[in-house]
Amino acid sequence: MTATSTVTTTSVSLAVRDVHLAFGANKVLRGAHLDVARGGTACVIGPSGSGKSTLLRTINRLIEPDSGDVLLDGRSVLRHDPDALRQRVGMVFQQFNLFPHMTVLRNITLALRKIKKLSEDEAAQVARAQLDLVGLAAKADSRPAHLSGGQQQRVAIARALALQPQVMLFDEATSALDPELVKGVLGVMADLSAGGMTMVVVTHEMGFAREVADTVAFMDRGVVLEAGEPAAIFESPEHPRLRQFLSQVL
Numbered sequence: 048m049t050a051t052s053t054v055t056t057t058s059v060s061l062a063v064r065d066v067h068l069a070f071g072a073n074k075v076l077r078g079a080h081l082d083v084a085r086g087g088t089a090c091v092i093g094p095s096g097s098g099k100s101t102l103l104r105t106i107n108r109l110i111e112p113d114s115g116d117v118l119l120d121g122r123s124v125l126r127h128d129p130d131a132l133r134q135r136v137g138m139v140f141q142q143f144n145l146f147p148h149m150t151v152l153r154n155i156t157l158a159l160r161k162i163k164k165l166s167e168d169e170a171a172q173v174a175r176a177q178l179d180l181v182g183l184a185a186k187a188d189s190r191p192a193h194l195s196g197g198q199q200q201r202v203a204i205a206r207a208l209a210l211q212p213q214v215m216l217f218d219e220a221t222s223a224l225d226p227e228l229v230k231g232v233l234g235v236m237a238d239l240s241a242g243g244m245t246m247v248v249v250t251h252e253m254g255f256a257r258e259v260a261d262t263v264a265f266m267d268r269g270v271v272l273e274a275g276e277p278a279a280i281f282e283s284p285e286h287p288r289l290r291q292f293l294s295q296v297l
């Protein structure tokens with residue numbers, strides 16, 4: 048199974064610049080920075096509540112930052128209409144958010160018809176091709192409830208990829224899965240990364256971060272405290288907070 052040919056659009060570079068965000072008195076992001084090269088994969092790690100999901104959500108403007116900016120190929124996402132932005136920046140959540148009353152195929156064709164204005168036949172063709180790439184061609188006519196959690200998450204990935212995004216965001220995409228189902232989803236994500244998709248992956252899977260990421264960013268209390276190549280982060284972490292975190296999770 049390879050997702051290489053899913054990258055049908057040009058990927059872009061991504062930069063998060065000095066993003067601040069408070070929920071009331073709770074300063075969740077306090078000047079966060081992140082750089083992802085075109086076609087690169089950044090894994091964001093860090094303790095619970097450090098702002099990882101919130102940072103991810105500011106990238107596609109599910110949450111508007113109070114200040115700072117997010118740049119795709121050097122251009123501010125704040126200039127985009129949010130709906131147009133979300134076509135360029137696909138997102139996969141911990142909970143798969145599939146429509147339970149629709150078949151797998153329809154879950155994917157819905158957005159293709161509404162947003163891309165494809166005909167039913169065209170949309171079905173794209174959807175079947177994406178399902179094939181995540182190894183689920185045989186499940187096109189099933190309902191989500193008849194799929195395992197891992198299969199549902201692969202459908203959610205196929206649905207996001209069908210819109211031909213230039214960046215993919217993964218928010219703890221495997222955290223809700225039974226351990227034996229994690230590998231298949233991580234495999235799809237690793238293939239996508241190898242195929243040149245620009246990706247930001249919030250994850251507790253340190254093995255994935257070590258093997259797949261170009262950059263690992265450690266978040267703590269609303270800032271990226273340390274970022275670098277996986278070998279540097281995991282083998283010679285500089286910041287005491289990162290050392291402490293790694294000693295707890297590895």
Ligand SMILES: Nc1ncnc2c1ncn2[C@@H]1O[C@H](COP(=O)(O)OP(=O)(O)OP(=O)(O)O)[C@@H](O)[C@H]1O
Binds near residue numbers: 073093096097098101
């Ligand atoms: N919509 C919201 N309204 C108010 N507070 C929020 C909201 N979303 C997140 N928070 C708060 O922001 C802080 C950071 O949350 P966030 O989900 O970004 O952390 P995280 O690093 O992803 O944690 P985890 O690993 O547990 O998912 C937490 O204190 C959380 O309670």
